Amino acid sequence: MNPIDEPNNALLPSGFIDLLQHEAEAEARGIEAVMDVFAQHGYERVRPPLLEFETSLLHGGGQALGEQTFRLMDPESRRMMALRPDMTTQIARIAATRLAASPRPLRLSYAGTCVVVGVPGREGERQITQAGIELIGVDSAEADAEVVLVAAEALAHLGVEDVSFDLSYPALVQKIVDEAGLNAAKRAQLVHALDRKDATAVAELGGSAAEILTRLLQAAGPAGPALEVLAALELSEAARVLADRLREVVAVIHAHAPELRLTVDPVEFRGWQYHTGVCVTVFARGQREELGRGGRYLAHDEEPACGLTLRPEVLLRAARPIALRPRVYVPLGAERTRAAQLRREGYATVVGLDELADYRAEAQRLGCAYILSHDELTKL
Secondary structure: OOHHHOOOOOOOOOOOOOOHHHHHHHHHHHHHHHHHHHHHHHOOOOOOEEEHHHHOOOOOHHHHHHOOOOEEEEOOOOOOEEEEOOHHHHHHHHHHHHOOOOOOOEEEEEEEEOOOOOOOOOOOOOEEEEEEEEOOOOOOHHHHHHHHHHHHHHHHHHOOOEEEEEOOOOHHHHHHHHHHHOOOHHHHHHHHHHHHHHHHHHHHHHHHHHHHHHHHHHHHHHHHHHHHHHHHOOHHHHHHHHHHHHHHHHHHHHHOOOOOEEEEEEOOOOOOOOOEEEEEEEOOOOOOOOOOEEEEEEEEHEEEEEEEEEEEHHHHHHOOEEEEEEEEEEEEOOOOHHHHHHHHOEEEEEEEOOOOOOEEEEEEEEOOEEEEEEEEEEEE
């Protein structure tokens, strides 16, 4: 065979990578640290499958994920299946079926891999990891605040500093736009202008809502001043209810964590396809990518729910380095009781498999920081 025609076994599809020893170890330990915080707050872990029938996975709110979903045919049933692009809708399915009789509020956590179709500008993100929580069966400001507070604690546990939670309320903007009574074409243009944060276009296209929407655009920033602008606006009764909910959520969060940095972007609604209430995006200073996002939505059978999903591969880049187990070389024939004790103390033991003349050289070759010699731990 011509060498040019030989397959490159190291080549992977775009958006998929190998995580090697230290990277995979750090990710696994980081995820477990986050999941441990979730468990401490009563969130019980579930594990939905990576693959489901398309009709199930993309049911209800999952329809909004259709363009992000890889599909394939089940060779046995000949039915179309889909790889999950997000785990939230799966948790909602589990809550509505397998856990339908469980008492509410239902607190569930999850961690796993998702596969998404690349989007323009982010084609490299096709395999992503998620770790998150869902609070199902109650609709209140306290529930919305809880998912933010638990996520903030998890990030602090990992050593992620300068965290900011950006709150938005897509349903509020949609309500204001709907009340403006625009035709379909003009409404689409206005929504596009809001997406671009184009104040001039919003003023031209907004009709009776132009002034309110323009002021909301200008209000984006720290939660306090943004909410003052929101409180001063002349909103309809229905819109005021939504605005007050955002204010209540901020008040609950600050009552429990006054030091937590909150920002408000009243007109942000890109990417919130199935969310119906307060939404949140998590950032850290110095990181361009978001660490996570979540918000309120309606689960199966219109059951109220809210949650927040973190992206471990992103947040671990913002976290303090995870200390891996120091490796100890244990020569062949050494007492195994002492090695077992070292493992209990947090070391990783690498047992030699051959008689060697120079155990120190072998230990260094295998990346060990210590060697066990005559039951004594010696640093190399």
